[in-house]
Amino acid sequence: QSALTQPASVSGSPGQSVTISCTGTSSDVGGFSYVSWFQHHPGKAPKLMIYDVSKRPSGVSNRFSGSKSGNTASLTISGLQAEDEADYSCSSFTSSSTWVFGGGTKLTVL
Amino acid sequence: QVQLVESGGGVVQPGGSLRLSCAASGFTFSSYAMHWVRQAPGKGLEWVAFIRSDGSDKHYADSVKGRFTISRDNSKNTLDLQMNSLRAEDQAVYHCAKLGSPGITAAGGFDYWGQGTLVTVAS
Numbered sequence: 001q002s003a004l005t006q007p008a009s010v011s012g013s014p015g016q017s018v019t020i021s022c023t024g025t026s027s028d029v030g031g032f033s034y035v036s037w038f039q040h041h042p043g044k045a046p047k048l049m050i051y052d053v054s055k056r057p058s059g060v061s062n063r064f065s066g067s068k069s070g071n072t073a074s075l076t077i078s079g080l081q082a083e084d085e086a087d088y089s090c091s092s093f094t095s096s097s098t099w100v101f102g103g104g105t106k107l108t109v110l
Numbered sequence: 111q112v113q114l115v116e117s118g119g120g121v122v123q124p125g126g127s128l129r130l131s132c133a134a135s136g137f138t139f140s141s142y143a144m145h146w147v148r149q150a151p152g153k154g155l156e157w158v159a160f161i162r163s164d165g166s167d168k169h170y171a172d173s174v175k176g177r178f179t180i181s182r183d184n185s186k187n188t189l190d191l192q193m194n195s196l197r198a199e200d201q202a203v204y205h206c207a208k209l210g211s212p213g214i215t216a217a218g219g220f221d222y223w224g225q226g227t228l229v230t231v232a233s
Contacts (some may be wrong), residue, residue, distance in 0.1 A: 003154065036219035038155070045226065046155065051210055051219030089155050093216040097160075098169050099145070104154035 002014060004029065004090055004102035011108040017078040020105045022090035026036055028070045030071035034093035037066055037075045044064070050075060077107070085109045112136040112222045115204050116208065118228030126196050126231075132206030132224055140164070143180035143209040145220060146191050149201035156164075158204070162187065172194040181199075193229070201231045 005023040013076040019061075022029065035053045038048040048057050048076055049064035063078045073092070076102065077084055090102040118130040132144070146158040159180040160169045168180050177191040189206050203226035208216020 003156075032216070034216045034219075038220070040155075045205065045223040046207075046220070047223075048210070048219050048221045051221070052217055057210075057219075057221060089159065091155070091220070096169075097167075097216075099157040099160065099216075100173065101147075101155040101157055 002100070003101055004092060006088075006090060006102035006105045008101075008103070009106045009108065011110055012077075012080045013110045014080055014082065016080050017065065017076060018080060019077075020075045022073040022086050022092075022102045022105070024073075024092055024100070027096075028071075028092040028094040029073050031095055033068075033094045035066070035068060035073040036091045037064075037073075037091045039084075039089070040089065041086050049088075055087070058083065080109055082109050097099055112208065114205055114208065114222055114224035116204060116224045116227040118149070119204065119229045121230045121232060122196055124197060124231055127192070127194045128196065128207075128229060130191040130193065130204055132188055132191075134187045134206075134208070135188065137222075138207070138212075139182075139187040141212040144180075144189045145207045145209065146180060146189075147205055147207050147220070147223075148200075148204045149226075150199070150202040153202075158194050158201070159187070163212065196229075196231045198231050200216060201229060201230050 037050040038046040066085045205226040207220035210221035
C-alpha cells in the first residue's frame with residue numbers, strides 16, 4: 001500500500017492554469033476509474049473536487065477538471081483564483097480492495 | 111443536509127485503546143459504505159478502513175490491520191473504530207467519510223467528511 005506520488009508543491013499566478021499529477025501503478029490508478037481529488041485546508045474537513053477520474057460534484061467550479069493517462073491522474077485548475085490556494089490530495093481504489101492517498105500538494109497562488 | 115460528527119478522540123498511552131464514533135445524519139446511512147481516514151500532524155491523508163453498507167465486508171490499511179476494527183450500527187446511524195495497541199504513529203486527526211455512490215461499488219469518491227477527532231498517543 002505505497003502512497004501515490006504527488007509533487008510537494010505547485011504554484012501559479014491568478015488567471016493561469018496549473019496541473020497537479022498523481023502517479024500510482026497498474027494496481028491502483030492505472031487499473032481503475034476510481035481516482036478522486038480533494039481540497040483541504042488545515043483544521044477543516046477535506047472537500048471532494050473530482051471523483052471517478054473526471055466527474056465533478058455539484059457545486060464544484062468547472063475550473064476544476066480531472067483526467068488520467070496510464071498510471072498517472074491529473075487535476076487541472078484553470079483561471080486560478082486566490083481562493084484556490086490549499087492542499088490537494090488524490091486517492092485511488094486498489095486491487096486489494098483498499099484505498100490509497102497521495103502525499104498531498106500545496107498549491108500557492110502567487 | 112449530510113452531517114458526519116466524530117467523537118471519542120483524546121490522549122492515550124502507547125499500547126492503550128480508544129474507540130472512535132461517527133454520528134451520521136441527512137442521508138440513508140444503511141445504503142452507503144463508510145471509511146475512516148486519518149491525517150497525522152504535518153503529513154498527508156492516510157486511508158485507514160472501509161466497511162460495506164451492510165457491514166458484511168471490511169478492509170484495513172496494512173498499518174492498522176489486526177489492531178483496529180471498524181463497525182457500524184445501521185439502526186443508530188453510527189460508525190465506530192475500535193483502536194487497540196495504539197502506537198505513536200497512530201497519532202492523527204481521524205475523519206469518517208461517506209462513499210459517494212450507494213451499494214456495492216467503489217465509485218463516487220469520499221463525498222462527505224466529518225471535521226475529525228484528534229487522537230494523541232503519548233506517555
